[in-house]
């Protein structure tokens with residue numbers, strides 16, 4: 330019988346995260362203080378972020394960062410996650426390509442997000458914090474954070490994007506089951522929320538609005554820190570556990586990827602699967618291609634501009650170097666809620682600029698078509714976000730078929746879609762549509778966000 334699934338023994342689970350900043354030739358640009366235009370120091374972030382996370386954010390020298398023992402103890406509840414050879418999908422596509430996926434959907438909350446939630450909750454607790462607050466889109470990060478907070482004895486307050494709060498009530502129930510306090514954003518509970526609602530009473534919310542509210546709460550509440558589920562460098566560092574494991578598991582399968590693919594919201598699962606392999610392109614001359622799969626309705630990597638922009642709608646965050654559509658961008662209400670973010674993190678943005686990775690746009694209908702084929706051939710219903718990675722994988726596998734090339738493709742299955750069945754229902758009923766964003770819309774939105782594309786970095 331052919332082996333299909335690869336797991337690591339506990340003794341082989343990585344005990345340090347990988348920090349690609351140490352190996353990048355052109356380092357990620359620093360975050361800036363919007364008032365002074367000066368680069369931030371770690372201390373400048375301490376009032377809002379956990380101190381250790383702030384230090385990791387700016388750490389451009391340590392290639393490996395030890396995973397604290399209590400975090401490792403929680404990791405082994407669900408890690409290693411399986412690396413799976415997708416024989417079923419290969420057969421359905423009749424492709425000579427070898428397709429592998431790393432299955433992060435087996436975490437207790439159903440996505441990769443827990444890898445960073447546990448780390449951030451641990452640091453918050455260690456530093457004497459009692460409360461943490463955050464934003465969530467589809468609810469995956471909120472669910473992970475709520476569980477992680479409980480695991481380390483913290484209170485969690487989560488601002489959930491209003492459209493998702495209504496579309497995905499079960500994710501809210503999951504967070505509440507773990508004991509978190511959940512508010513639909515924009516809400517009347519913060520200054521930022523009030524301002525947004527006053528300006529647009531029917532605002533459906535976005536990650537940008539929810540971040541503003543959470544940051545404001547952290548600022549106003551003693552012993553409360555703000556934690557973020559994606560975009561920032563320290564989150565990408567924590568997610569490297571995915572690729573570090575995959576590297577060992579690919580070795581067990583006696584293969585090395587020609588192409589690595591991840592879906593792209595702010596960059597955390599993509600960085601997680603890709604960076605440990607990308608280091609071998611930088612250091613050892615490997616020629617693997619890295620593809621970020623983003624939704625055509627929120628195309629920051631393919632149609633955005635590399636500029637300093639705010640990470641949130643109200644402009645509370647530092648200025649971050651990002652491929653951005655403008656912080657006021659309101660993505661269409663696609664079901665892949667976790668991909669509805671206007672910008673890409675500093676590491677990915679620099680790698681894009683240096684052409685060390687690529688990006689593709691996926692239409693909503695193509696993503697669900699791919700998700701359905703995957704579900705029917707592999708027996709796992711993928712998260713709507715992950716469907717974008719699957720669609721990009723299928724595209725590459727079909728190219729292999731056309732050219733008769735036997736490439737090895739690895740993609741990250743960032744989560745399962747068992748709490749997203751409304752989305753599948755609508756797709757099956759023919760009720761979903763595509764939302765494409767054209768160049769003119771991007772230009773208009775950058776102007777609205779007071780960004781000048783001629784100042785591209």
Ligand SMILES: *Cc1c(COP(=O)(O)O)cnc(C)c1O
Nearest residue numbers: 469559594595596597598667744
């Ligand atoms: C949040 C989420 C994403 C997108 O976020 P990244 O930080 O870009 O990884 C993708 N897939 C799932 C399942 C998610 O929950």
